Amino acid sequence: MAVQLDARPPVAPAPRTARPSRRHRLSRFDTKYSPYLYVAPFFLLFGVFGLYPLIYTFWVSLHDWDLLGTNPAFIGFDNYTALMGDPDFWHAVVNTLGIFVISTVPQLLLALWLANLLNRQLRARTTWRMAVLIPNVTSTAAVAIVFAVLFGREFGMINWLLDHVGIDAINWKANRFASWVAISTMVDWRWTGYNALIFLAAMQAIPRDLYESASIDGANRSRQFWSITVPLLKPTIVFAVIISTIGGLQLFTEPRLFNSGTNAIRGGPLRESQTVTMYMFENAFAPNYNFGYGSAVAWLLFALIAVVAAVNVLLLRRLGGGAGKEDT
């Protein structure tokens, strides 16, 4: 197209051709460079406020860097060595992994089950979907505060219900494992419905004749679920597991607001429910203001996320057996 225009014989007087050719040059400039202009804002802003801080975190972690940051001393990997022998850090790592495991496993199983229910011919389909998604749109901070009250020791509704089935009042905040369960409940309340809708979308993409021929072969509903639905859903499950890993290991708002008062950032007086991100905050900001040490925590958490995500993906691959190649 452009070549034809160029090849046009110059029959018209000079001022007349000048206009189209200028316009033509402009339009060539437009098609060549404007795409870069349109994608540039993302890369500029993400570079400055997303990628640069993340990488610079590593540089800061190699320094003895306080709030004022005047002449921070380069100390190599001292912060990391100190962290390796820091029992509070490892305590937070165990808390984070504990909460992650007891929230994610039931969450994804429940989501699969719920998606399977929603994948039937239902009356008021949209209403049911909205009902399971509504926890996901509420304010995380608000919900954390509400759940902290529901899990209260003396007047909490959960303990009141447990009392009816003969279980003694549980001190959800002071008992380390109980606090994990309470926080996991919040996380699952928020994310199960969301994941169910993701799984539901993938289920609806499975051709129905697969189920028809299976039922002709005599496979009942649960058999069909485990040998057709779940294997075909594997890419989506892998995706959900990766997203849950990235989010779950950085958990902050729920445990932070589950606790209140002076020890809140420590997750309670004995750090019962302090996650790694909370530990990073405690060190980098109030009360410690040690940017270098906090940054080292951030990078180790980054490494932990990468390792756990990789292990999860490998595990899922194993579990699926020889299902063959998939695109995730």
Next chain:
Amino acid sequence: MSRIWSAGRLTYLALAITALMSIFPIYWMFVVASRTSDAMGQVPPPVTPGGNLGANIARLFENTDAYFLTGLINSAIVATSVTVSVVFFSTLAGFAFAKLRFRGRNALLLVIVATMMVPTQLGVIPLYMLMTKLNWNDRLPAVIVPALVTGFGVFMMRQYAGQAVSTELIEAARMDGCNSARIYWNVVLPALRPAAAVLGLLTFMTTWNDFLWPYAVLNDPENPTVQLSLRALSDGYYQDMSQVFTGTAIATLPLLLVFIVFGRQIIGGIMEGAVKA
């Protein structure tokens, strides 16, 4: 076939229990918000609304720890600016990635997808230092500017533009002498409107709910977002639970209204995104 896909009574029962568990904490939040502070100690716990909502709201807005009204206004400003910006930049970049040809397009798109997997939250410490340099600490630009673009938004708009914007229409507009900016405004943006609306809703809700970064950078108790007002209420030395719950209820209300009105579109957006991801 209908036998396989039909829903029996057990299905409805299970769904009803799930729905009840989803809605109850939200409902109960409004119950406590409408009662006096001694509702907390009652056995059995109250499950019906009371008549004290007005008084609780009045006390909440007078509370000098929470700066709740400032928090609401700040959150509205932040969430609106971020939403407008994310929708604008995402549709623009999504259009370029889906419909324009340029060198490095696929590589750049891959970078955008990769950014969705990067835990940027771990960069808060240098980000805080950067804000100190810019003198934005304790001020709203600190929470607005870093959120102006998202990789998720660009990717979502790119996926949608690929199918919703007709290439012929773009070619025709180009023949008529439209430059790409006019094509974006007159052809692409109208075609992207449904998906852009969903992106806008999701962005507004996420931004309204954001806690971690505002908590790090907005340390002036007199200039919070609404989520930070909630933190101040909940960490308060003297806790009046009906007042705290009034705060959580008001902070949740805008999201619930958005969800009730646009729930169908939001669900559609989430589910379509899942199939393409």
